Amino acid sequence: MAAKSEQTRQLVADVALKMFREIGFEKTTMRAIAQEAGVSVGNAYYYFASKDELVQELYIQVQDEHAVAATKALEGVQDLAGRLKTVLHTGIDVMTPYHQFGSDFISTAIRPTSPVNPFGEASTAARDASLAIFRSAVDGASPAVAKKLRADLPELLWLAYMGVALFWVYDKSEGQRRTRKLIDGAAPLVARGLSLAKIPGVSKVFDDVLGLVRTVKEDA
Amino acid sequence: MAAKSEQTRQLVADVALKMFREIGFEKTTMRAIAQEAGVSVGNAYYYFASKDELVQELYIQVQDEHAVAATKALEGVQDLAGRLKTVLHTGIDVMTPYHQFGSDFISTAIRPTSPVNPFGEASTAARDASLAIFRSAVDGASPAVAKKLRADLPELLWLAYMGVALFWVYDKSEGQRRTRKLIDGAAPLVARGLSLAKIPGVSKVFDDVLGLVRTVKEDA
DNA sequence: ACTCATTCTTGAACACGTTCAAAAGTGCAA
DNA sequence: TTGCACTTTTGAACGTGTTCAAGAATGAGT
Known part of the structure; x- marks a missing residue:
């Protein structure tokens, strides 16, 4: 039964x-x-147990929708810029019905004790699912992303995605036009920026950035 | 009377x-x-009018302390990396007594309608004051920052500062050691990254980043 | 059919942020 | 002093999220 x-x-x-x-x-x-x-x-x-847990329910559902939509939309898109755009746009797509709700959501989510906190324990599953989308966007790209970046890039992009989501929440332009613009502009820039990793002088800076990221992550 | x-x-x-x-x-x-x-x-x-307004009172006070502490500490520090470190560290210094309060503060502050929202109307004065600190950190640096960056850099650094503050809120290490580490690592990296603007291939990417920033800011 | 432990459901109660009509105080002009 | 407008202060009341003791429903074992 x-x-x-x-x-x-x-x-x-x-x-x-x-x-x-x-x-x-x-x-x-x-x-x-x-x-x-x-x-x-x-x-x-x-x-x-709380109103927050109902928000968590919503969060999980939106996350699932994103995974489905992104996977489908990624088919046939090869270049990193395009793949990144795809993942970000589909992310915004699934959140759109909840735009007016966004600020309350973020305000709830940002509290470390909240079950919806994207950095917290309670949402490990949801975060991992979201991370997996970015990992697949990176891994499936051709031309391939520089090997030394491949491990950490998905997490950094996911972090950037959190930033985009925050921007979206504050975006009062019709249909959140500005957020779409930001994505269209930033995705190719990120891809181009990463391709600079081959230049000797730049390469060192990249290494140090990665080193710092790892250091700061380590002794949590 | x-x-x-x-x-x-x-x-x-x-x-x-x-x-x-x-x-x-x-x-x-x-x-x-x-x-x-x-x-x-x-x-x-x-x-x-609300509990939030009492938080605003706190915000303003902390901001003032930061301005005083940063200005004093910046004396005699020439290089951008050092100046950036100084501003960030003093910022964390003045917030430290309120660390356990941090997450509630951010949760309050992030709500667009909150008087403490750092992007909102009600805190224009506080934000401008904070921005001014970063502007002075940039303008007073020698060797000087590339001219084309000088206008937008303070705002971008302020944004990064918001990110650092967020990191700090979640930082459960003793004395928020990790945040200090992040600052010490990131400040020189930012300075070095900016110095790459002279490299032709990199310069174009920088230009586009600035272009994007301006575009997105414009049609608010 | 009858236990009885477990799961589910109820609604009153609590503390909170916030509101508001009314009272009290204050200071100035007549 | 009295009158009067204005500012300041009060405490009860409202709606909120949340808790909890008590009661119903369920179902497995006898």
Whole structure:
């Protein structure tokens, strides 16, 4: 029997996500969710320990959509700039229905104790999934990315992606036009910048950057 | 008469900041502030429209301290790497008493409607003050920074500083050792990276980066 | 059919940030 | 002194996220 329990859980989650999309984070109160779902407030809390955990539900779903959309869109795109653009654009695509919700999300997510914190423990799975998208974007590129960069690049790009997401949240231009522009401009620049790694004088700086990144990551 | 009113305002602010420092943001309730200050809750709200505005008070104070400390510490430091290090380290210095408070602060600050949002209207003054520190760090450097970079660099460094601050918030190492390491490593790297602007192949990439920055900033 | 441990559900209660009508205080003009 | 407008102060009340003791429902073992 497919757990009556699981049904209730799904119901609450579905109602919550729908309300987040339609009326925003703050106006979606736990009481409203419960009422709309036809359960008691306490019951919603039986399945989700906090409002933040409902946000986590949304986060995971958006992440999944991104993985699917990006994988599909990457087919046939060879060059790094194009692949990077693809991953970033599809990322923004799946987030778009939640744009008005974005600032509340980030505000929630940035709190170290939040289950949605992208750097935190609770979202290791989601982060790894997201990282995997960038890894595939890098690994599948031709001409290939310089070998010494290949290991760390996906993580750095993912970090940049967090920055783009932040930019997007603040982007009040229609359809978030500016964010799209930023992606279209930055992706080729990153690719070109990386190709400079062959120049001797530049190569050393790259090595040091990688060294620093590794050092700082290490003694966490 | 130095306004009894102003005295109350100061009292509330002082008590609040002290409590933020000592027991953190969440545990510092408006009721606790009021009680400790010997006023009613409503009275605290007469002077500060929200708890966020008390955070703004803190933000401004920290900013001021940073400006003073950085200006003093910059004396006699010539090279860009050193000057950058100085500004970043003094920035972390003045924030240190509030480290445990950091994540709540950022979580508050990142909300576009917050008076403390560093990108927002309400903190234009504070941001300009902070920007001025970076501008002076750049302008006072010798050997001088490439002319074409000089206009935009302070803003980009300020942005990087926001990133460092974010890193610091998450830095759980003792005394935030890792953040210090990051600063010591990154500052010379930035300086060296900028000096590459003279190399022809690199120069073009730099130009495009600046072009992109300006484009994206323009049609806000 | 009858336990009874486990899972699920309820709604009242709590502390919080915030609001507001009303009271108290203040200072100046008549 | 009295009157009056203005500023300051109060504390009860509201809606929020969250907790929890208590009760229902469920289902496996007898």
